[in-house]
Amino acid sequence: MPASYRPARIAALVGGLLLLAVGVLAPAAPAWAHNELTASAPADGARLAAPPRQVVLTFAQRLDQRYTQIVVTDGHREPMPARQPTVSGTSATLDLEGDLPDGGYTVAYRVVSPDGHPVQGALTFSVGPATAAASPGAPIAAPPPAETESRRPTSAILGAGAAAALAIAGGWAVRHRRARAR
Ligand SMILES: [Cu+2]
Structure with missing residues (x-):
C-alpha cells in the first residue's frame, strides 16, 4: 500500500527541515552557554x-x-x-x-x-590627567570581551536538534497512522 508511505515521507521531510534549521542557526547563535x-x-x-x-x-x-x-x-x-x-x-x-x-x-x-x-x-x-599614554580626546577602543576558544558544542546542539526533530517527526507519523486507522 503505497499511500501509507506518505505520512512517513512527510515526517522525514519535516524532520529534515528541522535539522536544516538547527544546522543553519546553530553556528550563528551566540555562545549562550558561555560566561561574559x-x-x-x-x-x-x-x-x-x-x-x-x-x-x-x-x-x-x-x-x-x-x-x-x-x-x-x-x-x-x-x-x-x-x-x-x-x-x-x-x-x-x-x-x-x-x-x-x-x-x-x-x-x-x-x-x-x-x-x-x-x-x-x-x-x-x-x-591621572590625560598624558602621552592616550592622545587627548581620542576614545579608548572598547572591544567586546574576546572569546579565545572557538570550540562550540555544535555536535551536542545538532544531536539535541536531531533528537527533537526525530521525536516530532515520529509523533507526527504516529498521529497520522492513528488517524488513518480510524
Ligand atoms: Cu563552552
Whole structure:
C-alpha cells in the first residue's frame, strides 16, 4: 500500500527541515552557554583622577573561585601588585596593593563558563590627567570581551536538534497512522 508511505515521507521531510534549521542557526547563535563580562569598576576606558583601590568585574553567570584570574598590567605590561581575586556570586574583586602611578592600565581576566570552557578578555583604564599614554580626546577602543576558544558544542546542539526533530517527526507519523486507522 503505497499511500501509507506518505505520512512517513512527510515526517522525514519535516524532520529534515528541522535539522536544516538547527544546522543553519546553530553556528550563528551566540555562545549562550558561555560566561561574559557585563560590568566593571573601573569601567572600560575610564580615566580616573585617583588610583583605584580595587577592580571589580561582574559577569553574566556565577564564577568559580578556583578558575578566576585577574591581572592588572601597566603600559610596560608589568603586572601590578595585587591579592588573589575573591569571588562572590557573579562578581570578582581584585584588591590592589598600593597606589597605581599615573598612566594607562589593562585589566586582563580569565574565567570559566559553567560548561567548563574558558572565557577571557581585557579592558583598559587610566589614572591621572590625560598624558602621552592616550592622545587627548581620542576614545579608548572598547572591544567586546574576546572569546579565545572557538570550540562550540555544535555536535551536542545538532544531536539535541536531531533528537527533537526525530521525536516530532515520529509523533507526527504516529498521529497520522492513528488517524488513518480510524
Ligand atoms: Cu563552552
